[in-house]
Amino acid sequence: MLFVFGLLAATIVLFIIDKIRMDIVALMVVVVLALSGIITPTEAVSGFGNSVVIMIAGLFVVGEGLFRTGVAAAAGNWLLRVGGDSETRLLLFLLPVVAVLSAFMSSTGAVALLIPVVLSMARKSGMQPGRLLMPLAFAALIGGMLTLIGTPPNIIVSGQMREAGLEPFSFFDFTPIGLAILVIGCLYLVFIGRFLLPSSEVRDPDSSHPKLSEFAERYGITNQLHKLIIQPGSPLTGKTLADVGLRTHYEITVFAIQRSGTLLSTLMPVLSNTRMQPLDTLVVYGTEAQVDAFAAACMVRRQGFPEREIMKVQEQFGVAEVLLPPDSTLVNQSLKEGRFRERFNLSVTGVRRQNTPLATEFAITKLAAGDTLLLAGSWEHIRKLENHRDLVVLETPAEMHELASNASKAPVAIGIMLAMLVVMTSGLLPNLTAILVAALAMIITGCVNINEAYRSLNATSLVLIAGMLPLALAMESSGALSYVVHLLVDQYGNAGPLLLCTGLFLLTSVLSQFISNTATTVLVAPIALTAAQLLGLNPEPFMMVVAIAASTAFATPIASPVNTLVIAPGNYRFVDFAKVGIPLQVLALITTLLLVPLLFPFE
Structure with missing residues (x-):
């Protein structure tokens, strides 16, 4: 047990120091657990086959299909028209949208689908993705508090109450508290939280294309x-x-x-x-x-x-940079003499010679081998340059690589996404099955090809989640988690119901930062139920506190797959989540303790 606590502490320290990539730290955890004997080697690598990891991988493919068909860009343009060029207006509109979506489907799925939309929107508007993605993730987590099916902890506490012979929570019993936290959380994230995030411009770490x-x-x-x-x-x-x-x-x-x-x-x-x-x-x-x-x-x-x-x-129109090779027929000719526009249907907006821009009269200047030209025109004609011997395409802007390559498949991609959402919310198929079917459908229908599908898989996020899941298993099997839970009940069981609720919230919230909220709820909910019954109190407020607290996974990037998804595109560090997430947890704690006794009396 002490070894597991030490490993957890060391992992947190490495995350905070941020000298080693988080996915590498997660792999180190897997190796240490396999060597320690606390869990078997098979259990140590079980995270790579975990349904959560497979679901997220499938959602990456679905999101890529929406991106490649232009659906993400169209949605981003619509959001920009609604929000204008104001980051504040955009967030005030975007956060409630993702929260409502997360109330009826997986918050991980909602965020995975919206990440390409937000990135496309940010690039076009000049906004910083890092100022948008973490608020998006937190709003999705809060959205899970709104309904019974919004997140697994809600279902777990309701199911345990039913098994104990009590009236389970109804579909919208969670809504008043969740809605209050959503309103307060959105105001905090928009007017305070986003300013705590890094202000430097965030660029796609996988992109080598200039803007x-x-x-x-x-x-x-x-x-x-x-x-x-x-x-x-x-x-x-x-x-x-x-x-x-x-x-x-x-x-x-x-x-x-x-x-x-x-x-x-x-x-x-x-x-x-x-x-x-x-x-x-x-x-x-x-x-x-x-x-x-x-x-x-x-x-x-x-x-x-x-x-x-x-x-x-x-x-529809953009630019590209090309080089004149020594054997180009344009060498020693001016643009006019070479009939450049007639040949390529593109305009030359700039010429560089030996890394120095030529003066504005370059239109009548003789071109030389090694000159680079900045061309302007339709993306269609720019793409044709790649097959022309007189010009060597050096670089095309990032905007061109964001264009929809399969725009004609947009209705198909939308249909696949909607079908997936309907199946997931109605429970016709397990979420994992629905997502895998949707991902495969994106590939089969040509919305995304197999190479694009593989490239869409964010290895950093997947390895981080897969590597940290076995740590939760080790905490459970070693008795470390049970020890912490019982310690809380011993300390606060006789101190009054409100203080016990506070202790339960803090314990559940802290544990949820390092292990899944599902595992946390499974372990803490029976303790809360037993404590309430021993004290002769109504179990409802205690179980509600556990459910809400389990969803306040804001303080670490490993607290939830939702947080992990936005690490790479937002270029976040471990401490960024703590700076923004801990105040939000405090607000959620205060809101919950104020409303729970009013809605669910202790006696």
Whole structure:
């Protein structure tokens, strides 16, 4: 027993010091347990076959299917339209949504499905994922407090009351307390908690692709997107871009054209033979001064460009960096002489020679081998560059790799997700089976290919969960957990019901930071029930306290699979959870102790 306590303490210290990756620490725990003999080697590695780990792996695949088909990006855009560019408004809307979702399905599943949505949304808006993901995880955990099926501890305490011949909790008995904690928790997370998180920009640790903004900085570009409408009588009427020479004379780049009168006024790439017409809308890239000069000379009118429309443009058009190899036919030619736009249907927005951006007259400058060009145009034409011998694609922005590669499968992906949710909430199939069927369906239907499915598995999260689960088994089999529980009853059993509730809450909450809330509830709930009966008190308030406390797994990243899921994408450390989670636990404790005696009297 002392050995297990020592191992637990050492593990916590290593997590806090943060010198060794958390998944490596978890593997060290597995090895130590296997060598110690407290549990068998088979039990030490049992976490890798645990249903929770398999469920999370399946949910990663389902989430990847939503990402690859564009569903995640579309949901992110909708959330951005609702929340605007305000992180506060966005969280005030997002947190209740995930909480309600978690009240009727697995909180782990809800978070796994929403992570790609939040990441896509954060990248487009410039928000920091780390300021969004931990509040998302905590809101999902609180959401489990809202209903009987929201989380296993609720079902466990209700089942144990039934087995004891008592009236079990009904479906919504948990709702008043859970709702109060949700309101207080959301206000805390939005107005206090998120500011306790690291303020540095969080980047995807697995991504080596720069963002559009980084390309602009690299080439010394300070341009912005503008929207211009061609007026009747404009000299642009009937001419192509090559005829007008916008790049040469005005140093602006035309990204796209929106033709008046076409179906849904669809944005179209500007091809070499595209002739401009009156009332056409041009999406151009340039500085304020350049665009003003062009507008005055060519009879075009500037129009407002809302952020949501800019996002729509960026979904279809972007940039890429290419290199001119020595054998390129473009070497020793200017862009005009090489008929660059006519050949590639792309515009050159910047040129670098020997790591130095060329002056703005690069349009008439002879190109040299080794020059790098920043090209702008539709993603479709950018992808075609990979098969062209005259150019070597060096880098494409992260935004391009976030685009939906299977957009036509979006309805299929949505159908699979909805079917999974219906099956999980109705209990037609076990959650594990429903998730595995959904993951397999994503692959079979082509929403995600097998390579993308394997890449979607976050090994850090899976290994961390699988490695820590055997520690809970060791605590139980060694008697360490039972010792702590009985110690509490001996100390607080005769001190009054409210103080006993406080002790039960603290014990359950602390244990839930290191072992699963299911295991904690299984161990603590019988003690709470027995203590209440011995004292001649109503067991309901004590059992409710245990159920609520088991879901307050906020203070450590290993407290719940929900927390573990957001570690890597949020780039969190162990102490980040403690800084934000412990105050939230205190708020949950106070709220519970105030409401439980009112709703469930002790006598």
